[in-house]
Amino acid sequence: MTNEPATVILGGSGHASDVLSIIEALDLGMDVVVADDGETNSARFEGRAVELTDSIDASLQPGRSFVAGVGYPDTRRALVDRADAAGLAPIRPLIHPSTVVATNAVVGEGSVVAGVSWISANARVGRHVYVGYGVKLGHDSMVGDFVSLMPGCMVSGDCAIGEGALIGANATVLQGLTIGSGAVVGAGAVVTKDVEANSTVVGSPATSIRK
Secondary structure (H helix, E strand, O other): OOOOOOEEEEOOOHHHHHHHHHHHHHOOOOOEEEEOOOOOOHHHHOOOOOEEEOOHHHHOOOOOEEEEOOOOHHHHHHHHHHHHHOOOEEOOOEEOOOOEEOOOOEEOOOOEEOOOOEEOOOOEEOOOOEEOOOOEEOOOOEEOOOOEEOOOOEEOOOOEEOOOOEEOOOOEEOOOOEEOOOOEEOOOOEEOOOEOOOOEEEOOOOEEEEO
């Protein structure tokens, strides 16, 4: 245990366990609290140096930093709003040591980048973004706040991913396209044209099933 205020992972699911794994891989030497409303699945965290609590509000203590440990953008945003209201500061970006980030790429505060991913030259990743395992983010692409890039997806160069969008596992977004805010790209989809805000597209080539 350290004398520094703890970092709180908001959420007690498997995603929170993944976030903790990145903190462990970085060997940051910080105290960590995993907080959820209701009983956390303690088996996920057995044998790991972490404190568990069943009240998010109780965990939001002055001086602590936080990171959202949930995969879905809307839920992540709601948790961040609670932490912001309590006056907590987001943690610096958590980037797994096996991931490559170009020297002129930018990753925003509170964002989490899992292992064996690639963030290319001039890419910009916003605040509180989740970048899953094995994601490829192309050059000059812009990723808005609260986006989720799920494991194995590929976003080609010069793309724009709007705030709160979700790109599903193993999906591909072709060069220069725009994914609107709040849009969902289904797992394995191949996106060949722009996607409207708050719509859902699936398949190859991707077609809309919801607006």
